[in-house]
Amino acid sequence: MIIGFDFGTTNSLISFVMGEGTINLFDSEGLPFPSVVRYEGQSVIAGREARLALEEVGLGVYGNTVRSPKVLLGNEVVSVGGVERSPIDIVADVIRHVRSESEQNPRAKGNVPFDRAVVTIPVTMNGPKRAALREAFAQNGISVVQFVHEPLAALYGYLRTAPDRENLLRKLLKRYVLVVDWGGGTLDLTLCLLNNGSILQLRNGGSDQVGGDQFDEVIRHEVVKRFSLESGIMATDQPTKEARQKLREDSEKLKIALSQRPSATIYRGGYFPESGTNLEYELTRRELDEIIRPLITEGVRQIDALLDSASISPAQVSMCLVAGGMAAMPSIRSRLHELFGPERVVIPEDSATLIAQGAAWMAHDEQTLRLAKDIELEMARGSRLAVLQAGTLMPTDGEIRRELVHLYCTDPSDGKAKFPIVTTRDLKSQPQAGDPRTSLGLLSVLVDKTAPPLVERLELELEIDDNLILNVTAKSSQRANTDKASFYDLEFGIALPGIENLGPVSVIDADSGPFPCGLVVRTNVVDKNDPKLIPGDVLYGHNPNAFSRRPGPNQATEEQLIEHLYYQPCALCRSPWGDPSCRCASGG
Amino acid sequence: MSKQNENLESLPEGQRYVGPVDDGETLQPVNKSQLANENPSNVSVSEESIATPIPPKDSSGTWALLEAAYQSRGRKLSLKKTDFENLSISRSRWSEDVEVIERLTKTDTLLVLPHKFLAAMVQAEVVGSVREHLMNLMREAVIRHPAYRSRIIQEQLSSDQVTPNSKKIKESLSQIRTSEAGTGDEKMYKPIEVNKVAINFLSYLALDQLLRSKWTVERYIDEMFACVWSSKSLGHFATGAELGLAKDHVPLGLLAANYSQRMQLQSQELQTARRMGQHQASRASEAEVERDSGLVEILKLETDLIAKHEETSRLETLLALERDAHSADQLHHANDNELMRTRLLRQLKTQSELLSDGSHALGSGSLKTANEFMDRAKEAIDQEIEHLKSMGGFNQ
Numbered sequence: 001m002i003i004g005f006d007f008g009t010t011n012s013l014i015s016f017v018m019g020e021g022t023i024n025l026f027d028s029e030g031l032p033f034p035s036v037v038r039y040e041g042q043s044v045i046a047g048r049e050a051r052l053a054l055e056e057v058g059l060g061v062y063g064n065t066v067r068s069p070k071v072l073l074g075n076e077v078v079s080v081g082g083v084e085r086s087p088i089d090i091v092a093d094v095i096r097h098v099r100s101e102s103e104q105n106p107r108a109k110g111n112v113p114f115d116r117a118v119v120t121i122p123v124t125m126n127g128p129k130r131a132a133l134r135e136a137f138a139q140n141g142i143s144v145v146q147f148v149h150e151p152l153a154a155l156y157g158y159l160r161t162a163p164d165r166e167n168l169l170r171k172l173l174k175r176y177v178l179v180v181d182w183g184g185g186t187l188d189l190t191l192c193l194l195n196n197g198s199i200l201q202l203r204n205g206g207s208d209q210v211g212g213d214q215f216d217e218v219i220r221h222e223v224v225k226r227f228s229l230e231s232g233i234m235a236t237d238q239p240t241k242e243a244r245q246k247l248r249e250d251s252e253k254l255k256i257a258l259s260q261r262p263s264a265t266i267y268r269g270g271y272f273p274e275s276g277t278n279l280e281y282e283l284t285r286r287e288l289d290e291i292i293r294p295l296i297t298e299g300v301r302q303i304d305a306l307l308d309s310a311s312i313s314p315a316q317v318s319m320c321l322v323a324g325g326m327a328a329m330p331s332i333r334s335r336l337h338e339l340f341g342p343e344r345v346v347i348p349e350d351s352a353t354l355i356a357q358g359a360a361w362m363a364h365d366e367q368t369l370r371l372a373k374d375i376e377l378e379m380a381r382g383s384r385l386a387v388l389q390a391g392t393l394m395p396t397d398g399e400i401r402r403e404l405v406h407l408y409c410t411d412p413s414d415g416k417a418k419f420p421i422v423t424t425r426d427l428k429s430q431p432q433a434g435d436p437r438t439s440l441g442l443l444s445v446l447v448d449k450t451a452p453p454l455v456e457r458l459e460l461e462l463e464i465d466d467n468l469i470l471n472v473t474a475k476s477s478q479r480a481n482t483d484k485a486s487f488y489d490l491e492f493g494i495a496l497p498g499i500e501n502l503g504p505v506s507v508i509d510a511d512s513g514p515f516p517c518g519l520v521v522r523t524n525v526v527d528k529n530d531p532k533l534i535p536g537d538v539l540y541g542h543n544p545n546a547f548s549r550r551p552g553p554n555q556a557t558e559e560q561l562i563e564h565l566y567y568q569p570c571a572l573c574r575s576p577w578g579d580p581s582c583r584c585a586s587g588g
Numbered sequence: 589m590s591k592q593n594e595n596l597e598s599l600p601e602g603q604r605y606v607g608p609v610d611d612g613e614t615l616q617p618v619n620k621s622q623l624a625n626e627n628p629s630n631v632s633v634s635e636e637s638i639a640t641p642i643p644p645k646d647s648s649g650t651w652a653l654l655e656a657a658y659q660s661r662g663r664k665l666s667l668k669k670t671d672f673e674n675l676s677i678s679r680s681r682w683s684e685d686v687e688v689i690e691r692l693t694k695t696d697t698l699l700v701l702p703h704k705f706l707a708a709m710v711q712a713e714v715v716g717s718v719r720e721h722l723m724n725l726m727r728e729a730v731i732r733h734p735a736y737r738s739r740i741i742q743e744q745l746s747s748d749q750v751t752p753n754s755k756k757i758k759e760s761l762s763q764i765r766t767s768e769a770g771t772g773d774e775k776m777y778k779p780i781e782v783n784k785v786a787i788n789f790l791s792y793l794a795l796d797q798l799l800r801s802k803w804t805v806e807r808y809i810d811e812m813f814a815c816v817w818s819s820k821s822l823g824h825f826a827t828g829a830e831l832g833l834a835k836d837h838v839p840l841g842l843l844a845a846n847y848s849q850r851m852q853l854q855s856q857e858l859q860t861a862r863r864m865g866q867h868q869a870s871r872a873s874e875a876e877v878e879r880d881s882g883l884v885e886i887l888k889l890e891t892d893l894i895a896k897h898e899e900t901s902r903l904e905t906l907l908a909l910e911r912d913a914h915s916a917d918q919l920h921h922a923n924d925n926e927l928m929r930t931r932l933l934r935q936l937k938t939q940s941e942l943l944s945d946g947s948h949a950l951g952s953g954s955l956k957t958a959n960e961f962m963d964r965a966k967e968a969i970d971q972e973i974e975h976l977k978s979m980g981g982f983n984q
Contacts, residue, residue, distance in 0.1 A: 018916045018919050018920065019912065019913055019915075019916025019917065019919075019920065020916070021916075021920055023900070023919060023920065023923045024923075028930075029933065029934060029935070030926065030927060030930020030931060030934060031930075031934075060915075106922065106926075107919055107922060107923050107926065111919065253938065253942075257964060260967070261964070264960070264964070265956075265957045265960050265961070267945050267946075267948070267949050267957050267961070268945075269945070269949070270947040278948075280954055280957055281947065336799070515959075
């Protein structure tokens with residue numbers, strides 16, 4: 001058995017599949033474990049106790065407390081309470097707490113091994129952070145079988161347990177699904193396409209400025225401000241830390257109360273210690289909506305931006321699945337209803353735990369991520385080579401997937417061979433030459449500029465490791481030069497629950513969008529030894545006989561002839577090609 | 589018969605002989621009265637035979653009898669029972685008897701006498717010690733005969749399990765040098781003589797085996813047929829002619845009677861065997877039916893067993909699934925209980941805090957807030973009650 005581990009920004013939760021359902025291993029209060037750790041001398045306090053002692057909202061280090069330590073991953077060290085600590089160790093402390101507490105859970109004892117896990121990660125977590133997170137899990141004896149993006153896990157979990165799964169999948173076939181994971185710390189968005197037995201990620205987005213804690217903080221701040229103004233509280237009359245902590249909890253309760261009644265009062269006795277004034281303020285739902293509107297608007301703006309980036313209108317989204325604790329908030333629901341229509345917004349009862357459950361189901365179903373789009377090498381004369389094809393299985397724990405491509409340099413005259421790595425922007429079963437591409441990056445190696453074209457051999461090696469990082473290495477044989485690059489922003493798909501076939505992606509109705517403009521690299525590598533691929537000017541330098549216009553197979557093509565002539569000055573006046581002063585032949 | 593023997597050499601070996609061979613050419617005419625006067629043992633010969641006078645030399649009469657027999661020169665001996673009854677046999681004179689027989693046998697170049705003498709004894713119904721003594725003397729006669737130099741003949745006589753082979757005997761005899769009695773001139777057997785000696789030896793050997801009860805008469809006939817009597821097949825008519833010309837019908841009759849009896853016996857055995865065969869076939873058929881029936885039963889049992897195994901396996905799988913499902917159900921029930929417990933705990937804690945705050949507000953004179961908090965607490969508790977009721981399947 002492999003567990004699902006949602007190592008969330010705000011909360012963390014382990015879930016596993018037993019029989020036909022999942023079991024979530026909550027803490028003693030029946031809630032997920034807050035992803036918070038506090039250091040007091042030699043003591044490490046993690047989870048709810050550390051969370052309750054924290055007054056501030058937001059992510060990162062607050063005194064001797066770290067909230068959402070995974071956001072620190074990627075840094076070498078951070079200072080916590082004046083002590084330099086490794087973010088990996090901090091993350092490991094939280095994981096250790098979650099694991100040890102979950103192991104003590106009577107539902108887990110004897111039923112669950114905790115040594116292997118499918119771990120969910122935010123869509124924005126890059127490769128080095130994934131590697132660091134894997135190390136933190138390894139410190140606790142947990143082998144990460146696979147990382148999976150949180151929204152993808154949520155969608156898988158929802159589809160896997162949907163009451164009428166077949167009908168639902170049929171209804172969503174070749175349709176877009178937007179997963180909105182609106183939790184306490186972050187808003188994560190993923191646009192997916194359900195196609196031919198697979199879930200494919202199209203676009204990812206989100207924000208860490210509109211999390212549920214931000215809502216509580218805004219409410220608290222606004223209530224205190226309004227009451228202070230109405231009651232004439234002096235600026236010096238500052239509440240204690242404990243009072244502020246309690247008021248933050250009160251704000252959360254107020255938020256919940258206003259989801260059920262038109263108005264509610266927030267009350268904290270002796271909040272202002274100097275004057276001994278009780279904080280007592282009645283807030284209506286309308287006022288609450290006004291207070292939190294900017295946050296909700298920002299969240300919706302993020303959604304719009306994501307859809308815009310994919311050239312998709314809200315009407316094209318067939319289902320908006322809302323996960324995370326904020327899904328229960330009426331204001332958020334109503335805004336999503338306005339955007340997509342009530343019938344297309346799905347808020348499951350277990351939305352707060354859907355990600356962990358999805359990870360558990362993926363572990364149970366032994367699902368493996370697959371590459372969502374072709375990764376291509378752009379070659380000379382506009383051709384492209386799919387070096388990693390869509391549908392390629394991603395490596396799991398300890399595995400590495402390798403591909404090696406042998407290439408030639410068509411034009412070594414500038415002493416460099418260029419390797420542009422691109423991916424299709426949209427999901428298509430057979431990407432066409434004219435389809436827009438997104439550049440992942442460019443590699444360049446030094447080549448022997450004196451060598452004839454198509455002589456120096458080049459190699460392009462691609463490796464995808466279990467942290468889903470694409471490492472690309474380009475090598476030249478003669479100059480023995482190497483260039484390396486790593487790409488983290490890959491997109492993945494996964495088989496739909498209960499469907500084995502992961503066939504090719506079919507045509508979708510997304511707009512292609514404009515071609516990229518500006519300067520482009522003249523790519524000079526090819527995968528076959530064909531003189532017709534050599535630029536005409538370069539070919540002339542090495543084989544002038546190819547331009548003798550004699551019949552034969554080794555003669556330059558028309559394209560090569562033009563390329564050659566373009567770089568030749570006018571035979572009469574020696575003006576360059578296109579010079580208006582030339583009245584002989586090439587000039588205007 | 590003598591005519592046939594004359595042609596023996598020119599015909600295939602072992603296929604022409606119809607009886608023991610005589611050396612008729614060496615016989616001298618003897619008067620019947622002469623024989624009767626000179627033979628004190630009253631040895632009588634057949635009408636064709638001419639007795640040779642044998643001077644009496646012993647009181648027992650044995651020598652005289654033997655002398656007379658050897659004097660017959662191979663002609664058919666016609667001895668009577670009384671000729672033997674007067675003999676006085678004594679073990680103490682055995683060596684003298686042997687000396688006599690050694691002398692006499694050298695005169696019988698073609699080994700004619702031993703089997704004829706044995707035949708005559710049988711016809712004279714000689715029994716007991718006399719017959720045994722004379723048979724032993726005949727054996728000595730063979731042993732001391734020049735033909736005994738043949739290794740094969742030695743082996744035949746010394747073996748307990750006699751298996752005559754006429755071809756080998758003849759080959760062996762062709763290498764033997766012999767001489768006429770008293771002449772001292774040794775010579776090789778002529779081919780025709782080899783045949784005669786071989787046939788005479790085989791005739792003696794077969795009769796000796798029969799008389800010593802080592803062979804049955806059937807074995808005697810079969811061995812004689814194989815080694816001596818065999819002849820090439822003639823046509824029906826020729827066979828009839830040959831048989832019709834036979835002067836002595838008695839041996840033919842005996843032979844035919846024996847074969848007829850044996851055929852009858854074999855026919856009976858065949859019928860018995862057939863009956864047995866039919867019986868066995870019937871039993872085999874019954875056994876086959878029983879076996880088929882058993883096989884069907886075994887097949888049925890095996891099918892039943894496989895079905896039962898499958899059923900057991902199915903039930904075990906079902907049981908394992910049920911056990912797993914039960915275990916999962918138990919865990920889910922426990923989990924549901926835990927979820928409900930923690931939800932109630934959180935609810936009670938929240939409402940307790942709310943009431944506590946309401947109480948504080950009441951104490952501070954904020955009656956409105958206190959009332960609201962109490963209302964909110966009551967609403968929450970009522971909702972929880974409704975929720976718990978609905979979990980139990982009650983609407984109210």
